[in-house]
Amino acid sequence: MKNSQLYKGSLNTIIMKLLEENGKMYGYEITQKVKAITQGELNITEGALYPALHKLEAEGFLDVEIEKIDNRMRKYYKLTESGEKETVNRLSELEDFIRNMQSLVNPKLEF
Amino acid sequence: MKNSQLYKGSLNTIIMKLLEENGKMYGYEITQKVKAITQGELNITEGALYPALHKLEAEGFLDVEIEKIDNRMRKYYKLTESGEKETVNRLSELEDFIRNMQSLVNPKLEF
DNA sequence: CAAACATACATAAGTTTCTTATACATAACA
DNA sequence: TGTTATGTATAAGAAACTTATGTATGTTTG
Numbered sequence: 001m002k003n004s005q006l007y008k009g010s011l012n013t014i015i016m017k018l019l020e021e022n023g024k025m026y027g028y029e030i031t032q033k034v035k036a037i038t039q040g041e042l043n044i045t046e047g048a049l050y051p052a053l054h055k056l057e058a059e060g061f062l063d064v065e066i067e068k069i070d071n072r073m074r075k076y077y078k079l080t081e082s083g084e085k086e087t088v089n090r091l092s093e094l095e096d097f098i099r100n101m102q103s104l105v106n107p108k109l110e111f
Numbered sequence: 112m113k114n115s116q117l118y119k120g121s122l123n124t125i126i127m128k129l130l131e132e133n134g135k136m137y138g139y140e141i142t143q144k145v146k147a148i149t150q151g152e153l154n155i156t157e158g159a160l161y162p163a164l165h166k167l168e169a170e171g172f173l174d175v176e177i178e179k180i181d182n183r184m185r186k187y188y189k190l191t192e193s194g195e196k197e198t199v200n201r202l203s204e205l206e207d208f209i210r211n212m213q214s215l216v217n218p219k220l221e222f
Numbered sequence: 223c224a225a226a227c228a229t230a231c232a233t234a235a236g237t238t239t240c241t242t243a244t245a246c247a248t249a250a251c252a
Numbered sequence: 253t254g255t256t257a258t259g260t261a262t263a264a265g266a267a268a269c270t271t272a273t274g275t276a277t278g279t280t281t282g
Contacts, residue, residue, distance in 0.1 A: 004201075005120035006208040008239075008269060011247050013117070021218065032208055037218070038211040048269055050232060072230055072277060090115075094216060097117040098209055100149040104125055105205060107132065107148070119268075139259050140248065159240055161261055183248060183259055 003042060011044065011052050013094050016061070016079065016087040024065070024078040027053060053077060061086050118153060120164050124205050125200040127172070127190065135176070138164060162169075164188060172197050185211040 020028055025033070031044045053075075057061045061083030065076045079087060124195070129141055156219045164186075167173045171219030176187045190198060 003270095004204040004208060005239085005269095006124070006205060009116035009118065009119035009267095010212065011268080026184070026230080028228095029204075032229095034215070037214050041207060042211055045270070046231075047233080047271070052268085053222055054232095069134060070229090070278075074230070091216060093115040094117060094212065097115065098212060100153055101121065101125075101146050101205065101209060105128055105202060116240095116268080122239080137259080139257095143258095156241065157260075158242070158262080163239085165261090181249080181258090185259070 010094075011048060013090045014044075015049075015052060015056065016083065016090055019062070019077060019079050020084065020087045025078050026074040028074075031067065041054045056083070060111060121205075122155065122157060122159060123167060124201045126160075126163060126167065127194065127201055130173070130190050131195065131198045133185045137185040137187050139185075167194070 012036060015030060018033060019025055022033075027046075030058055031046075031049060034042050034044050053062065057064060057077070061080055062077045063080050065078070067074045067076060125145060126141060129144060130136055133144075138160055140155075142157075142160060145153050145155050164173065166173060170189070172191060174191050175189045176189070178185045178187060
């Protein structure tokens with residue numbers, strides 16, 4: 001995996017955005033979706049993903065629903081009402097972050 | 112300081128980009144420059160900055176030159192040759208990162 | 223048909239990067 | 253004379269991650 005340090009700190013925002021967009025998703029599905037969208041560039045590891053999901057749930061931003069599909073367990077996550085509000089904030093922070101990083105990297109656009 | 116988690120991992124890239132652009136800079140100058148460029152949104156703390164500079168120096172990416180200006184010490188840092196090459200790589204990673212994050216957040220542009 | 227790969231979740235140990243707090247020193251300002 | 257600005261530094265702790273491992277089922281392939 002060639003994930004750079006830059007992705008550190010962005011995992012929660014990625015998870016929440018995907019859930020906002022897709023209604024409900026399970027962990028493995030999230031990793032596959034991210035891989036597809038980034039053309040294989042970003043691979044979320046289970047060691048990062050599952051603790052992150054558990055924490056978002058503990059914070060009240062996600063609800064869980066367990067289903068047994070094809071004899072295999074799936075834990076579907078979806079945003080709570082509080083999680084939806086938080087997602088809006090985090091996406092706004094992400095936009096600010098990207099804008100700031102672009103100002104730093106591309107100073108010609110600093111106006 | 113309202114820095115979000117998102118900036119985690121981006122400090123080294125920011126430092127190296129500013130040094131690439133400005134030739135040589137000292138620590139305090141970097142914090143002020145970043146604050147100015149981001150209109151006060153990103154405030155790099157000393158506790159993050161100085162260890163980062165020391166590490167980049169230890170890795171051979173930065174050279175130091177101490178000057179005494181106005182009776183106060185300044186440690187000017189500049190990129191080594193190796194540091195310049197590494198900066199190109201990190202800026203390329205940053206561009207990929209930003210592109211990927213925009214794909215994730217703005218799926219309409221996924222083509 | 224056995225081994226490898228894909229699906230699916232989980233956690234523990236260790237690393238890295240950061241925040242927070244503290245420390246030292248000079249200069250300017252109110 | 254106390255606060256703010258300039259300037260560097262480190263130590264303790266928190267947070268997010270990587271790496272490794274574990275469990276279990278289903279599918280594909282040599």
